[in-house]
Amino acid sequence: MYLSRFRINTARPGARRLLSSPQSLHAAVMSSFPHLLPTAPGGPGTPSEGPRVLWRLDHNASAEVFLYVVSPDRPDLTHLVEQAGWPAAAAADPDNPGWQTRPYATFLDRLAQDTTWAFRLTANPVHxxxxxxxxxxxxxxxxxxxxxxxxxxxxxxxxxxRICEKPDNKRLLPGGTTHNKAVHHGDRYELIVRDQRNLSFAKSRSDSTPGRRPVTLVAVTFDGRLHVTDPDLLRRTLTQGLGKAKAYGCGLMTLAPLPTADERSQ
Structure with missing residues (x-):
């Protein structure tokens, strides 16, 4: 397994086209693996079990957008650098092709029960x-x-x-409840929801059939802290994704170490 990060050059027309179409970005990500034949999201060849290609966009600022990819094989993102990166800078430095890829299996193997991590997840919450x-x-x-x-x-x-709960002294509402005693998740847990995006696009870039309904979905990003209860199940979540619309940039959860006490005090 591999974890890759690619910074998108938002000033380039190719980048704007990719950012406006999850369908196009899905195709670009899948084209990073020479042995994979192009398939429509959810079509034949899309694995339902086992490790799969997952991706996510992190919009940290208007000019700072990162593409994260988790994949069973090492990707080649040269075409993305040419279309939506800094190709001249990459050509000038052979040691920096324009993206970073790191082995992921070692990190996954080290996950242990009862450890705590910061996490980010973009998902498609549906019922x-x-x-x-x-x-x-x-x-x-x-x-x-x-x-x-x-x-x-x-x-x-x-x-x-398990999502970590806030200590009582950090909750604005007593017991994490509203005035009518209903659970108010936003005050009880170390969890925030941000960047809700309402997406609508054609399922296929070449599909112009009159009357064909577009794909519509809601994507949100969760930031928070979690406690590992079952490392094997969590590894499965990190490599298979969580929820629906995985082909459209949803489902990828990543973990990061929590800051130390010294780092928090700075």
């Missing part, structure tokens, strides 16, 4: 509802931060982790 008893259920996005947090909390144990 199934029916408006009438005689109609089939319909997949629908969660639209509020409280319901989006609840979606993640419902999945935490079977994904091998």
């Amino acid at each position: 199934h509802i029916r408006r009438k008893d005689d109609e089939p259920t319909k997949r629908t996005a969660h639209l509020t931060p409280v319901h989006q947090m609840a979606w993640l909390l419902e999945r935490q144990e079977r994904c091998g982790f």
